[in-house]
Amino acid sequence: MRRVLMLCSSTDGQTRRICERLSGQLRQAGDTVELVMVDEVGQVAPAGHDLVVVGARIRYGHHDPRIVDWVTRHAGALNTMPSAFFSVNIVARKAEKNRADTNPYVRKFLRRVPWRPTWVDVFAGKLNYPAYGPLDRRIIRFIMWMTRGPTQPDAVVEFTDWQRVEDFGRALGAPSLTPSGAAPPGPRRAPPRSARPSAPQNPASS
Numbered sequence: 001m002r003r004v005l006m007l008c009s010s011t012d013g014q015t016r017r018i019c020e021r022l023s024g025q026l027r028q029a030g031d032t033v034e035l036v037m038v039d040e041v042g043q044v045a046p047a048g049h050d051l052v053v054v055g056a057r058i059r060y061g062h063h064d065p066r067i068v069d070w071v072t073r074h075a076g077a078l079n080t081m082p083s084a085f086f087s088v089n090i091v092a093r094k095a096e097k098n099r100a101d102t103n104p105y106v107r108k109f110l111r112r113v114p115w116r117p118t119w120v121d122v123f124a125g126k127l128n129y130p131a132y133g134p135l136d137r138r139i140i141r142f143i144m145w146m147t148r149g150p151t152q153p154d155a156v157v158e159f160t161d162w163q164r165v166e167d168f169g170r171a172l173g174a175p176s177l178t179p180s181g182a183a184p185p186g187p188r189r190a191p192p193r194s195a196r197p198s199a200p201q202n203p204a205s206s
């Protein structure tokens with residue numbers, strides 16, 4: 001039985017739902033999972049855990065700076081143990097940007113932090129206009145208009161591919177919740193340093 005620390009940043013709940021799905025999957029496999037929201041991370045550290053999983057949402061082009069700080073502060077420990085990172089953003093709804101090595105936010109994150117996670121993935125998030133304040137709704141609708149996404153003011157669209165989430169959980173050592181036939185391709189490992197781009201990427205409009 002492994003002790004798993006799962007650190008999660010989520011504003012509107014979708015990343016939290018993904019973290020909960022993964023932790024359920026790991027628990028079913030016999031792991032003990034401590035799911036910690038970034039607001040409550042306090043003195044929580046990798047020590048005493050066998051696996052650390054970090055899930056982080058994107059807002060206006062950025063992961064939560066507290067996630068960046070935490071993984072930077074604990075990179076020494078994280079780099080000596082199994083660890084995983086996934087990002088949740090709306091750009092990942094596009095096929096050409098929904099892999100760890102093609103998603104601009106994942107690439108930027110890995111360039112920025114000294115942590116080298118064992119597993120890296122990206123999941124498309126959820127669009128929920130009715131849940132946003134008027135300014136956010138306007139801005140996100142504009143970005144969606146520019147990138148040919150949904151713009152109806154009452155649109156609620158979940159882009160998350162739950163099968164991929166489950167594949168990620170399986171790569172972390174948990175068996176499938178819904179056994180299917182052939183195993184789909186697993187999540188990508190972090191691209192080698194040499195494969196990482198050097199130019200910064202643009203936010204949501206990318």
Ligand SMILES: Cc1cc2nc3c(=O)[nH]c(=O)nc-3n(C[C@H](O)[C@H](O)[C@H](O)COP(=O)(O)O)c2cc1C
Binds near residue numbers: 057062136
């Ligand atoms: C105010 C706001 C800003 C966002 N900015 C971006 C962005 O810059 N790039 C992107 O790909 N997605 C962006 N998104 C989409 C979120 O990443 C997506 O909705 C995700 O599911 C949010 O995760 P959460 O529900 O865990 O907070 C934004 C969403 C909101 C509401």
